[in-house]
Amino acid sequence: MNKNLLKSLPKMDELLENDKIKKVIESSMRVLVIESLREAIDYYRTGILKDKITELNNEEIVDYALEILEKKKQNKLRRVINATGTVIHTNLGRSILSKQALEAVENVAVNYNNLEYDVEAGKRGSRYSHIEELLVKITGAEAGLVVNNNAAAVMLILNTLCKDKEAIVSRGQLVEIGGSFRIPDVMAFSSAKLIEVGTTNRTHDYDYTRNINENTGVLLKVHTSNFKIMGFTEEVDLETLVKMGKEHNIPVVEDIGSGVLVDFNKYGFIPEPTVQESIKKGVDVVSFSGDKMLGGPQAGIIVGKKEYIDRMKKNQITRALRIDKMTLAALEATLKLYLDEKEAIENIPTLNMILSDKETLKQKAFRLKRKLSSKTTEFSYKVETEYSMVGGGSMPTETIEGYAVKFTCDKMTPQQIEIALRNNKTPIVVRVNNGEVILDVRTLKVEEFDIILDALVNIEKKLK
Template sequence: MSADRPPSMDSLLSRPETAEPLSLYGREAVKEELRRAIAAGNTEPETLIGAARESLSRRFAPTVVRVVNGTGVLLHTNLGRSPLAEGARDAIARVAAGYSTVEYEPATGHRGKRQDHVRGAARALFGAEEALVVNNNASAVYLALTALARGRAVLVSRGELVAIGGSFKIPEILEASGAFLREVGTTNRTTADDYRRALSADTALLLTVHPSNYEIRGYAISPEPSEIAAVAREAGIPWVHDQGTGCVVSLDEFGVSGERTVTNCLADGADLVTFSGDKLFGGPQAGFAVGRASLLSKLAEHPVARVVRPDKLALAGITSRSTARPPLQSRRSRREPRGSALRWPGARSRSRSFRHSRFSAAGRVPRRSSRRARSPSRGKGCRPTSSPCGFDPGLLR
């Protein structure tokens, strides 16, 4: 072999040093990396195999890894939303380690139903007639629309035709479900009478959506929940509300006002409320639909319900949160001082001082990409809209 010519691929693959990469990554992946090393101008077998091993190690390293959230956004979708509460982590680990009763009833020895694990606890927690858990909130919204409104019209305010993240758009979800969108009001002003004027014989339901990543200010108006409930009752159609966050208790004393709880939404008169399990609820990715039993039975019996059903790990985490004390317990009820650690990890992050968070994140973010916050603020997804109490500007200097 010439000194300036690389060895043959067969000779490289047959060398003892290549045995481990072949067993770990497969023949084609090893050949691909060896070719890249050869194309880079290397000719020594040891150098080629070493370069291929290093490249393969980087290529197949885990990509979902733990990071420090220095963005200031507690429920950051790109960073996995809420950290799991300790009870949820423990429950998931126990179930993941072996077999489980996901669809088995030990008392009778018969097949069980996976929804039974969360139904009773969720009903008690939210004060709902019935509850259904699916794999995420978008699925819950889609299932509700396709089960209750396929082939018929759904009323939605133009100010609530939201787009969230990269692909969740209410108009597209409506179209995919087979329902027809009927826009109501204007972007900045929608009244109860606008809903009434949009009603027709083919109207299936009234849909309202929590504006998770924007806020309309200024010359704007929207009907009160009681007015929306009245319109739905008068028309004899259900009111479906996408609450989004899964807030269980009032956040007022944590410096966040105006976030209505799931129980509030049901008390307002919503017939069906959907929300995420991995936001303020503090569980794994999941979607809830809670409300009237007659509506939930239609969702549960629909073929799509099986397509979007939760797996055993999600069930374990959600069950632990549904049967535990509220994810965000009141400091006042527990007689704990302000700033104490909370049971929900995301809120615990909120209670940490900026100085402590700054030091724990030191060195994790390149300086050129860092941006200094001016104040801690409350926002809906991407833009802060208010400043929580207890902020010390000196911590940012």
């Protein structure tokens, strides 16, 4: 340990007189500047004590403190660039809001609004009235309700219709969703008793009828949106369940999960059940997410027969699960786009990215390659076809052919490049495969190309 070096560490007052610090303290909170300086001094003190730092000067400490300060000023929840090609990326915030949704959020966030005020009547109103009419019009249901996510929606439905009663569900549908949340656990918390019928891969109509009794509250179907069971399988279709429910006067509930409101089959995708189809087939209550295939904010949407929705509105749990003004605004703006399917596909980023044609993506990829090649020389770029994913527990077996920019560097491994991009000021999340870094343009915005270029330029500078 160099005791003289340790003694030469500057005092706080000395660093505060540095011109760089004086300048930055004018635009930053003083407490954060001092915190950053202390952490920088501590870093160098520890380095000296461990004989890892053998020389220093005040400018180095100041520069390191400014790096720390920059990180402190950043929000913990912040923007990242998604170059993975997974459209509904659960870890990256799922669906991106449309321009219309963003404008709606800003409008109610910075102004007073009629969240629970009936302007025409001049008295207290219901927050659910703002979107119920839209939900009814789009899905064909009698009524609608929105809570904070789909797990909450399932819990509310079961607590309202099946408290202290039995909910019959196929074993093959007892799914685990993100974050280790499991359907059986959600059901238990709702005070509904789970009755598992059939087997993992095969469930028949008689499995339900054998278990129906005077204490049966609902017949539950859970759409396995995040996995598929292939091969020797069988499940009871909705029409049969609905018929069974009517015969025994038991409501049929479907957790459709991903919330598809567009028939993707006509665009060349494997058929995915839509909310409208379920309502048309006579399902009493359907729940789905707002931030998956629907392309809106996080929400749990419930549509179905008015008598059941009205009961849920009166359930005291509903207040604990309700959504706020900004979510309502974003959801209303998103749903309005669904009044015209063409408008929805054009304006809702999730739908637009999923349905982007190959030629558009090809041109986009070559545009990115030209931009990157023009300013960097250490990386070798090429454009190739690549398969993207829908993601977010939706269309689990579906891949979408598109294009990506793939690149390598003789002086860095793909893993080192991935780490450097991920630690960029605006993190860039990429994929690495077959020794190449992959930038899938399906999930990239054109305005993000410059950020990617700047990041690679900075990486290249450190190599020289």
